[in-house]
Amino acid sequence: MGAIGELRPAPSALPGAGPSLEKSTTERVLQIRHWTPTLLSFRTTRHRGFRFRPGHYTRLGLGDPEAAVWRPYSLASAAYDEFLEFIAVRVPGGAFSEKLATLRVGDTLQVDKASYGFLTVDQLAPGKDLWLLASGTGLGPFLSILHDPAVWRDYRRLILVHSVRRAAELAWREDIAALPRPELRADATATLRYLPVVTREPGATTLAERIPLLLADGRLEAAAGATLDLADSRLMVCGNPELAKELRRILGERGYATNRRGMPGQMAFEKYW
Template sequence: MSPSAAPDLPIAGVPTGHSKWTTERVLDVRYWTPAMLSFRTTRDDAFRFTPGHYARLGLAADDGSIVWRPFSMVSAATDHHLEFLAVLVPGGAFSSALARLRVGDSIQVERASFGFLTVDQLAAGRDLWLLASGTGLGPFVSILRDPSVWRAFERLIVVHSVRRSSELAYRTELTTLADEHLLVAGAARLLYLPVVTREQGATALASRIPRLIADGRLEEAAGRQLSVLASRLMICGNPELALTLRQVLGARGFATSRRGIPGQMAFEKYW
């Protein structure tokens, strides 16, 4: 899925005298489920982004026109390739083109990157909670691939909620990421909490994230309390999750950044 865009989002500059996009080549396609896939493309040397940003991708539709959709980068900002996580939407023009994607195919990547779901939008804190549903996990993988994030916090807590265990993309990487050689110097400890809601017994936590917060089970599982003083939260997923958590967390005193005042939570809406 793709994050919704707004016309006044911060943009990584586009060089003058260039087209707004580059033509890249697909390097790899991986299907996690029949409807969920990740794919890698080549990367223009001038393309820059901050972990948590997204870019607009263009694919040829059935009628030959180019269909554009925004997708968060999953790759690290320093990788020589770009990586994305997506779900196929039945009947969707972009999804139809994406389902045909094969290694060696061409894809357009807009030169600009966008978004507010970046760590620098948050006030300094001790614990970083990354709360995702479905493909909303994508930008968090990019953030966790950034060694500076591991130095900025004491604890990184990843909560990924899906319906089926097969949808737990990047599960192996997330359970072993703390051992990566580039990250071992960081002070943070990583805790990965998968949540499967429609397969009884698949994970220790099986309710939706807002309910897990409301009844205290998420804090218990993490061994950390959610506090305005120490906790910073980033939320990415379906609109219902974003709306509910904005209300639940807002009632507990958490706020988003505004007028140059860093907040304790940041959102990216998918769908």
């Protein structure tokens, strides 16, 4: 089997650990969008051999190729796009993200030839409603998933919840509201409910509390017009690790489980730190 794009264990957790040079390709920045001074998204060229499944992440390398700093980043672009797209927060003093934030169109960076992770729909048992719960840059992999024709065909309802501190961080807000794009509509049966949540700007969105609270008191289900039900609901959570921990606990108490020993579960998680 080829090494590219396979589902395989996460790479070494060593800080900054990355693939050897022959296991990465050099790609060029095509476009950068600054959503706020600390949030940007960018597109790069895509090596024609690079394969991934919606929900996967890869590793990006910056700096002198012999001593590059590497970090995992989720792919926000569609599996069929000719470019790769990422969304990134700038962490003050962060070894990688501070460098990333200075990138200009035309600059180069290294991209691991492989993609990784378990935040993919094939980790879930078949269901009817797919809940995608993101905080901050955790939106990225869900954008890729929402550009996958299969989820529009296989689910009845897609529910995207994006929690951010400030409204300006609701990246791709208009694009999401305009989904599905015509090319995804052909055999689409699903509807999309997009629920933005702004937590530090009162009045910016109807939902303004943290996701676990909104879930626990039923407000999220009311806003989605859907009830969480073990038989039909599938959930994916991405971003802040405390958010993931709390949701794992709440959902676990309701009987939801993650994929175990290859047995698809009802929920899947990706923690960013």
